[in-house]
Amino acid sequence: MKLDSMYQEVILDHYKNPQGRGLRDGDAEVHHVNPTCGDEITLRVKYDGTTIKDVSYEGQGCSISQASASVLNELLVGKELAEAQRIQETFLELMQSKGKIEPDDAMEDVLEDAVAFAGVSKYPARVKCALLSWMAWKDATAQALDGADAERKTA
């Protein structure tokens, strides 16, 4: 059944048992919404220099948006910023592929569990759900690092 390509077991697992859910201390907080369906996420990032110490989040939405936030947490926490940005860009590329990218081993190495979202990219209405937390993370990171820059400059 085609639906299984969207709702991979990995996605349903993350949906039922979200990793790192709940808001904790952070350097910046953002609130993003998906106006077409009402998915919402509040997301905080905590940096230690350029290392991601924590990504915490709270939100409501469909299984795709919630599982995606959980996978993001699992994937990015502990990573260096540059590595995390590479993962984010690869995920974005996959999600914007309209189902045309068949992830290879190299992509699987980068994306790990997030590769399970490949099937979602075939459903235009759902791509935004999958990207919600990733766009929030990018935004929060920009704000956190801007803040850090400003602090350095005034120090």
Added chain:
Amino acid sequence: MTQLPGLLDTEALRKDFPVLDRMVHDGRKLVYLDNAATSQTPRQVLDVLSEYYEQHNANVHRGVHVLAEEATALYEGARDKVAAFVNAPSRDEVIFTKNASESLNLVANMLGWADEPYRVDHETEIVITEMEHHSNIVPWQLLAQRTGAKLKWFGLTDDGRLDLSNIDEVITEKTKIVSFVLVSNILGTLNPVEAIVRRAQEVGALVCVDASQAAPHMPLDVQALQADFVAFTGHKMCGPTGIGVLWGRQELLEDLPPFLGGGEMIETVSMHSSTYAPAPHKFEAGTPPIAQAVGLGAAIDYLSAIGMDRILAHEHALTEYAVKRLAEVPDLRIIGPATAEDRGAAISFTLGDIHPHDVGQVLDEQGIAVRVGHHCARPVCLRYGIPATTRASFYLYSTPAEIDALVDGLEHVRNFFG
């Protein structure tokens, strides 16, 4: 097959709608339950549209050639059909717009630019309700922000009705306009027009009714409503997209200023100033949606031939059946009136904690088209503490078998996410 009293002969009717025969997702029969978003178009309307473009296409109200005269007669003929359909005292009270949103924005802008006694300004109040579509909220928010007027609204009861218990405090001597929905697009609620109109008239406020979810489904009589403005749209009533209607009382349309300026809406123009055409043309700047108006006229012919009272009875029977069948689905909660009394044929619900997006996706895989999300009525979702709903909405061609398919489909959804 389930037989219910009051049902139309859907087997015959459905032959008029080619799209209803479509197969989707590898051989699943389409079950179209998203009629509150847009309705399907019968052959009779499609034929009129083709014939218009093949035989009569021209711009209206200018040119003396055959096609221009035919196009004008068809366009103005559509206005006659709309006027008769809503029992308007005069055809000149029917303004064509591009959709109901534009109709409502037009009213808000007329009042923002009007002179006394209609003028909305910082000393006056605007009243809406918590169950409005965004198209009957945002234009009033804009008007309030631009004029300094105060925006007030009626809240909702737990069972999805307007809470009118404080009507005398909400509608006051300061109220200039009360704008509310006749049938809610998310809750399905049919609102008590009379009580609201009576209070509005007491204080001399104008009344605007959003009939987008009523005009397609029941007899609509603007004189019986006693409203001052009534808005609705063509594509929810078997017509094409791109055509809406604003009906307004004649003396108001004479007094109120135009909103959009341009061709068609003028009498004379000089470089210093212009005078305006009488209503309705005063409010129809530029080339109007001609073919779309003609298509709406054909849709009205189609619906009228069946009879709006019979369509209402059909949908009421379906709604009764749907409410009963949906009650059998575990963890299903109807958002809105739980019975078929005083409600339309749009039923919103939640299914346990399964997100409506996921519900809609799994239903779609089975060929069942529903709407998911906040239905452009986010305040309603906030009121009931839910992120979104799944909505099934029926029309004259919907059948009990399609409701059975929905109920089976929801069982599948529960298993999938169980």
